[in-house]
Amino acid sequence: MDLATFLVQCLNSLQYGLLLFLVASGLTLIFGIMGVINLAHGSFYMIGAYMAYALAPVVNATLGGGFFTTLLVGLVLAIALGYLLEWAFFSFLYEREHLQQVLMTYGLILVFEELRSLVVGDDVHGVSPPDWLAGSIPLGDLMTYPVYRLFISAVCLALAAAMWYVLGRTRLGMTIRAGATNREMVQSLGIDIKFLYRVVFAAGVAIAVLAGMVAAPVSSVYPGMGNQVLIICFVVVVIGGIGSIRGALLAALLIGVVDTFGKVVFPQAAGVLVYVLMALILLWKPDGLFKVGS
Amino acid sequence: MNEVLLRATDVTRRFGGLVAVDSVSLELQRGAVHAVIGTNGAGKSTLINILSGELAASGGRVELRGTDITGWPQARRARAGVGRSYQRTTIYPTFTVLENCRLAAQARHQRPWAWWADATACTVSVPAARDAAARAGLAQALDQSAGTLSHGQRRQLEIAMCLATAPEVLLLDEPLAGMGAEETERMLALLAELKAGHAIALVEHDMDAVFRIADRITVMVNGAVLASDTPEAVRRNPAVQAAYLGGHE
Amino acid sequence: MTPPRSGPRPSTPKIASVAIGALALALWPLVTGSFGVDLVTKTMIYAIVALSLELLVGATGLVCFGQAAFFGLAAYAAVRLSPEGAAASLLWLLPVAMGVGAGYALFMGALSLRTKGVYFIMVTLAFAQMAYYVVHDTPLGGGTDGIYLYVKPVVAIGSMLLLDLDKPLPLYYLVLGCLGATFIFLALLLRSRFGRALAGIHVNEQRMRATGFSTYPYKLAAFTISGAIAGLGGVLFAVKDGFVNPELLSWHFSGAVLIMIILGGLGHLRGAVIGAFAFALLQELFKSEAIFGAFAKHWLLGLGMAIIASVALLPRGLIGIGELLTHRLRRTPRVPV
Numbered sequence: 001m002d003l004a005t006f007l008v009q010c011l012n013s014l015q016y017g018l019l020l021f022l023v024a025s026g027l028t029l030i031f032g033i034m035g036v037i038n039l040a041h042g043s044f045y046m047i048g049a050y051m052a053y054a055l056a057p058v059v060n061a062t063l064g065g066g067f068f069t070t071l072l073v074g075l076v077l078a079i080a081l082g083y084l085l086e087w088a089f090f091s092f093l094y095e096r097e098h099l100q101q102v103l104m105t106y107g108l109i110l111v112f113e114e115l116r117s118l119v120v121g122d123d124v125h126g127v128s129p130p131d132w133l134a135g136s137i138p139l140g141d142l143m144t145y146p147v148y149r150l151f152i153s154a155v156c157l158a159l160a161a162a163m164w165y166v167l168g169r170t171r172l173g174m175t176i177r178a179g180a181t182n183r184e185m186v187q188s189l190g191i192d193i194k195f196l197y198r199v200v201f202a203a204g205v206a207i208a209v210l211a212g213m214v215a216a217p218v219s220s221v222y223p224g225m226g227n228q229v230l231i232i233c234f235v236v237v238v239i240g241g242i243g244s245i246r247g248a249l250l251a252a253l254l255i256g257v258v259d260t261f262g263k264v265v266f267p268q269a270a271g272v273l274v275y276v277l278m279a280l281i282l283l284w285k286p287d288g289l290f291k292v293g294s
Numbered sequence: 295m296n297e298v299l300l301r302a303t304d305v306t307r308r309f310g311g312l313v314a315v316d317s318v319s320l321e322l323q324r325g326a327v328h329a330v331i332g333t334n335g336a337g338k339s340t341l342i343n344i345l346s347g348e349l350a351a352s353g354g355r356v357e358l359r360g361t362d363i364t365g366w367p368q369a370r371r372a373r374a375g376v377g378r379s380y381q382r383t384t385i386y387p388t389f390t391v392l393e394n395c396r397l398a399a400q401a402r403h404q405r406p407w408a409w410w411a412d413a414t415a416c417t418v419s420v421p422a423a424r425d426a427a428a429r430a431g432l433a434q435a436l437d438q439s440a441g442t443l444s445h446g447q448r449r450q451l452e453i454a455m456c457l458a459t460a461p462e463v464l465l466l467d468e469p470l471a472g473m474g475a476e477e478t479e480r481m482l483a484l485l486a487e488l489k490a491g492h493a494i495a496l497v498e499h500d501m502d503a504v505f506r507i508a509d510r511i512t513v514m515v516n517g518a519v520l521a522s523d524t525p526e527a528v529r530r531n532p533a534v535q536a537a538y539l540g541g542h543e
Numbered sequence: 544m545t546p547p548r549s550g551p552r553p554s555t556p557k558i559a560s561v562a563i564g565a566l567a568l569a570l571w572p573l574v575t576g577s578f579g580v581d582l583v584t585k586t587m588i589y590a591i592v593a594l595s596l597e598l599l600v601g602a603t604g605l606v607c608f609g610q611a612a613f614f615g616l617a618a619y620a621a622v623r624l625s626p627e628g629a630a631a632s633l634l635w636l637l638p639v640a641m642g643v644g645a646g647y648a649l650f651m652g653a654l655s656l657r658t659k660g661v662y663f664i665m666v667t668l669a670f671a672q673m674a675y676y677v678v679h680d681t682p683l684g685g686g687t688d689g690i691y692l693y694v695k696p697v698v699a700i701g702s703m704l705l706l707d708l709d710k711p712l713p714l715y716y717l718v719l720g721c722l723g724a725t726f727i728f729l730a731l732l733l734r735s736r737f738g739r740a741l742a743g744i745h746v747n748e749q750r751m752r753a754t755g756f757s758t759y760p761y762k763l764a765a766f767t768i769s770g771a772i773a774g775l776g777g778v779l780f781a782v783k784d785g786f787v788n789p790e791l792l793s794w795h796f797s798g799a800v801l802i803m804i805i806l807g808g809l810g811h812l813r814g815a816v817i818g819a820f821a822f823a824l825l826q827e828l829f830k831s832e833a834i835f836g837a838f839a840k841h842w843l844l845g846l847g848m849a850i851i852a853s854v855a856l857l858p859r860g861l862i863g864i865g866e867l868l869t870h871r872l873r874r875t876p877r878v879p880v
Binding site: 384 | 728731732734735736737738739740742743746747749750751752753754755756757758761764
């Protein structure tokens with residue numbers, strides 16, 4: 001493998017890893033704050049990708065907008081969807097055992113998959129990136145790298161940084177984190193915990209949807225994409241360690257590297273490699289890379 | 295009579311920057327009740343957790359009849375004869391009283407490979423359970439679901455389960471908590487009876503009970519031992535009076 | 544009030560219901576055609592897998608989302624180990640293939656039992672996916688298309704053929720026999736000292752350790768036994784269809800088995816069997832074009848909603864409804880039959 005190819009794969013690993021980290025962050029945000037394990041989180045990612053495909057012509061026709069307008073419309077729809085779902089469904093899951101949450105959200109996956117099938121069908125679609133991001137930058141003499149992939153990495157980093165800032169450095173974030181540890185206390189301070197949870201859930205959904213929308217041009221849009229990303233997110237969380245954001249980032253990047261280079265070096269075993277990585281890490285560190293949250 | 299069954303030497307436990315147990319040494323002798331007293335947060339429960347093996351010590355040594363058990367996990371210590379009861383009742387609420395005790399007794403006679411044999415017909419664990427339950431005063435409640443017991447009865451069950459494992463060392467974490475006068479009397483009588491064959495460590499807040507039953511008292515403050523002596527000496531110790539016994543007689 | 548017994552015995556209604564069920568299953572082929580026999584054979588195999596999961600989830604409290612891996616790997620082993628042109632003898636093929644299921648369960652358990660709660664569920668799911676990708680991508684599996692079992696194994700002693708498994712009826716009764724044997728084995732196991740230890744671990748693992756039980760080996764053993772039983776289902780399935788493909792290891796099947804035991808009622812062996820039949824019925828219902836017409840294609844929608852509804856409204860499953868009706872107060876330790 002020459003240097004240019006190596007560099008390309010490194011950048012691909014970074015992009016994939018950051019995308020995973022973003023989606024996994026949405027999952028652990030909801031789990032960490034509300035204690036709900038949501039298997040349908042992958043479905044939101046899938047919904048985002050299909051939105052990128054289906055909304056673009058609509059937005060173009062009605063609002064005359066392009067890529068970013070579509071993103072914005074998708075974001076608004078995602079927040080609305082998240083808000084509605086929390087009110088109608090997820091708020092009933094908080095008190096339940098994890099097993100029940102797992103099964104009910106599993107049922108939700110099936111519902112989402114079929115609704116998608118009914119509304120947009122089961123075909124695989126491609127989505128083109130906006131023209132001004134569709135170019136490539138040169139890498140060395142012979143290779144170029146798509147600008148759009150760099151854009152994805154940038155967006156994921158920006159969103160992750162925004163999440164870190166809001167949760168760690170703002171009052172809202174503090175309230176949210178307090179609500180996670182002591183629901184009653186926050187309520188007795190006069191804060192509407194129900195509304196807070198709704199906001200957090202909508203944010204989690206929006207993150208997944210946005211990730212799907214942004215990733216669509218690169219990953220293409222296909223029915224099984226939600227479930228696939230969900231399980232890899234689980235691997236991210238397991239490798240990274242319970243509640244650790246640091247761990248999730250490191251794990252996501254590790255998986256990005258293993259998966260990307262694996263596809264190039266061991267194409268027949270590509271799918272298994274990530275799990276072999278997980279098995280090895282669990283052998284070495286049964287609790288994941290970093291145990292207590294940061 | 296004065297055989298030392300459990301010895302802790304310079305046991306320390308740190309949680310990050312906090313030193314919860316600071317170089318504590320104590321001995322548990324057969325035939326004696328050794329009470330550990332102190333204010334809340336003094337490190338008493340942490341000490342018990344280290345002795346029972348639930349928590350690893352950051353430093354120091356724990357020996358059982360001369361054998362170094364510092365690295366032993368809790369289950370292994372329990373099988374070797376270190377029994378404990380909990381401050382917050384940890385019984386099996388969905389099982390009957392008898393089954394609670396029987397399961398505890400089964401720990402000494404596990405036989406996991408005998409998959410065809412009815413556990414409740416076990417000729418070792420069932421009699422041991424009945425015996426332990428009777429000693430703890432629960433002979434009448436054997437078929438009752440443990441979840442329906444009164445608080446005092448649950449504390450009795452805690453002790454019964456501890457006894458069912460045929461321990462030599464008993465680590466009792468606030469067995470009298472929440473008990474009325476009559477129940478306390480019954481428990482103290484039981485402890486007096488058990489003293490003969492066992493070494494008992496007793497963490498308690500009920501000072502009257504402590505001074506009645508203890509042969510030795512260790513006072514802990516901020517994780518460290520303030521005084522460790524006979525009850526009378528402890529009562530007269532000015533440092534203890536200042537730090538702890540204050541308003542008590 | 545009945546006087547306390549010396550030991551827990553399953554109550555008469557319970558034994559009666561199990562006996563009636565067994566009888567109904569034994570007589571079923573007499574009243575139905577080949578479709579009915581095929582359907583119930585498949586459902587009984589699901590019931591065996593559901594029972595294996597009940598051991599983990601209902602009895603020990605270990606929510607494993609990877610049962611499909613043990614099932615599928617054993618199925619693949621059965622096909623792979625069968626000689627090309629001749630019929631293998633089930634007498635050795637079955638235990639060996641079950642061993643494959645048990646072996647993977649041992650591996651999975653060893654690495655995942657250190658985790659707890661949701662993370663445990665995630666790890667088991669991930670390890671099941673690992674198995675899926677092994678059969679899907681690597682030469683071991685034969686790819687997406689799966690592999691065929693050209694000559695079905697036979698149950699024979701020496702040269703005396705006992706059961707020709709190529710025919711539906713012998714296979715049906717073999718599966719029924721395996722279901723019955725599994726049920727009885729688990730019923731005995733759960734009331735044994737080992738089973739009581741698992742129950743104790745489920746209710747209060749900390750107390751078990753404090754009493755002197757090393758809980759990890761018990762849980763690992765439960766995992767391995769569960770893997771073997773799920774493997775039994777896998778082998779029977781491979782024999783029945785004569786064909787295995789990676790979808791046997793899909794997490795959708797793991798999810799389906801979980802739903803079966805919840806639907807039937809956790810904590811009861813009968814619940815696992817009832818749940819398997821209820822789930823199969825639901826599937827047939829939603830797939831039925833006669834009822835749903837064009838929507839039958841999207842039967843997963845109905846199934847998804849049914850899953851949500853049943854978990855939300857029937858937390859104790861179908862058996863819970865039965866208990867509610869009979870309104871019995873339990874006083875002796877329950878034998879979860």
